[in-house]
Amino acid sequence: MVRLVAQGLTNAEIAGALCITVGTVKTHLTNIKAELATCNRVEIAAWAWRNGLAHDET
Known part of the structure; x- marks a missing residue:
């Protein structure tokens, strides 16, 4: 879920x-958090980027 937040998806998209x-997403x-x-979700996304978790698994 952290990866999806970092990719900019909304709660509905997640x-x-x-x-x-x-x-459940909320x-x-x-x-x-x-x-x-x-x-907030911006800080979650920043954490994901710093820790290499923001990219797709492809």
């Missing part, structure tokens, strides 16, 4: 890609 509800993002000690 939900569709992962076959989960938007509510819950996971809340948990990710707490785990990474970040305040």
